[in-house]
Amino acid sequence: AVQLVESGGGLVQPKESLKISCTVSGLTFSNAAIYWVRQAPGKGLEWVARIRTKPNNYATYYADSVKSRFTISRDDSKSMVYLQMDNLKTEDTAMYYCTAGSTTGWFTYWGQGTLVTVSS
Amino acid sequence: DVVMTQTPPSLSVAIGQSVSISCKSSQSLVYSDGKTYLHWLLQSPGRSPKRLIYQVSNLGSGVPDRFSGTGSQKDFTLKINRVEAEDLGVYYCAQTTHFPPTFGSGTKLEIK
Numbered sequence: 001a002v003q004l005v006e007s008g009g010g011l012v013q014p015k016e017s018l019k020i021s022c023t024v025s026g027l028t029f030s031n032a033a034i035y036w037v038r039q040a041p042g043k044g045l046e047w048v049a050r051i052r053t054k055p056n057n058y059a060t061y062y063a064d065s066v067k068s069r070f071t072i073s074r075d076d077s078k079s080m081v082y083l084q085m086d087n088l089k090t091e092d093t094a095m096y097y098c099t100a101g102s103t104t105g106w107f108t109y110w111g112q113g114t115l116v117t118v119s120s
Numbered sequence: 121d122v123v124m125t126q127t128p129p130s131l132s133v134a135i136g137q138s139v140s141i142s143c144k145s146s147q148s149l150v151y152s153d154g155k156t157y158l159h160w161l162l163q164s165p166g167r168s169p170k171r172l173i174y175q176v177s178n179l180g181s182g183v184p185d186r187f188s189g190t191g192s193q194k195d196f197t198l199k200i201n202r203v204e205a206e207d208l209g210v211y212y213c214a215q216t217t218h219f220p221p222t223f224g225s226g227t228k229l230e231i232k
Contacts, residue, residue, distance in 0.1 A: 037169075044212065044223055044224075044225050044226050045161075045163075045169065045212055045214070045223040045226075046223070047220055047221045047222070047223070061219065063220055097168055097169070099169075104174050104178065104180070105157065105159070105174050105175065105216065106157075106214075106216045106221065107161065107169070107171050107214065107216075108171055108174075108180070110168045110169055110170065111168060112168050113168050
């Protein structure tokens, strides 16, 4: 079975940094585009970032709300994806979900999420 | 950004009834390859989202055929036949035709 397991969430103060991770198993990781989607408490879903595969030069894409502050990366040898979050703001407080694509497209598989809280 | 408008925001149905959820986009969701990248997800209480339907009408793996999706261009519908207790949660439509991908605000399904 496909599993995505996020880790690294926690409580940080505004302007601080945090790096969250996602470990993927059960699929050919190197062939999968990976996305981060977040959900603020009591709110809906918001796409955050995307990283494509090696044949697509590991191209990355970001929502305007996080561009220049967040960086998505991947390590195919470890089947892991990371989201480096810098200059965090209170509005970045959310559950962060890692989600993988497949031959049927985006958001095929989801992790359980990791909670990031930005508060002073 | 493409705005996805879902209606109704919430609904309450009895077990065995059928329901429909509407999703309208501010732009056509037909991509240059001719495909329409409109998807439906369900977030059960306390759980992460799960993709039910992709590209308008294709059921995801393991999704019961009580679920069906229809629509084209800017107007889409998710129908659930014979609602079961496990169907409760928040349903989201999502588009990945245009950048950035966007989600509807959700429809909360409650069981009477």
